[in-house]
Amino acid sequence: MFINDDLQQRWWTLEAKLVERFGKKPDLDAILFLIGLQETGLVQEKITKEQKQDLMHVAVCTVLSPSGYYELEGHDDEGWPHFKQVKELPVINLFEQESFLKDHILMYFDEQGF
Numbered sequence: 541m542f543i544n545d546d547l548q549q550r551w552w553t554l555e556a557k558l559v560e561r562f563g564k565k566p567d568l569d570a571i572l573f574l575i576g577l578q579e580t581g582l583v584q585e586k587i588t589k590e591q592k593q594d595l596m597h598v599a600v601c602t603v604l605s606p607s608g609y610y611e612l613e614g615h616d617d618e619g620w621p622h623f624k625q626v627k628e629l630p631v632i633n634l635f636e637q638e639s640f641l642k643d644h645i646l647m648y649f650d651e652q653g654f
Contacts, residue, residue: 547639547642547643547646550646551642551646554571554645554646554649554654557654558571558574568638568641568642568645569596571645572595572596572599572600572645573592573595573596573599574599575598575599575602575603575645575648576594576595576596576597576598576599576602577595578652579598579599579602579621580595580598580619580620580621581619582595594620598620598621598623600641601621601623602621602623602648603641603644603645603647603648604629604644605623606644606647606648606651607644608626608627609625609626609627609629610623610624610625610626611623611624611626
């Protein structure tokens with residue numbers, strides 16, 4: 541089965557906007573990284589592998605929060621947001637997980653007015 545046509549079209553539209561903005565097509569991980577940067581306000585020349593993973597985690601928690609999966613608990617001394625999981629994520633296959641995440645990412649960008 542193919543990804544929902546509407547979801548796919550909306551995803552391609554987002555990718556096109558990001559290509560226009562950054563000059564190259566980002567993959568899903570790069571988009572999560574960008575959301576993490578946006579949410580933390582992290583600005584530094586060198587970002588460690590661990591920081592990249594943390595930024596992507598912040599992004600996942602952020603995009604899934606409006607659906608009630610995560611809740612922001614607060615920020616630490618360095619300004620990083622911390623979340624707690626408040627409901628179980630659906631048990632779905634890898635393809636469905638990607639669609640689920642893409643749909644939430646699209647909602648995030650809509651809410652941001654992008």
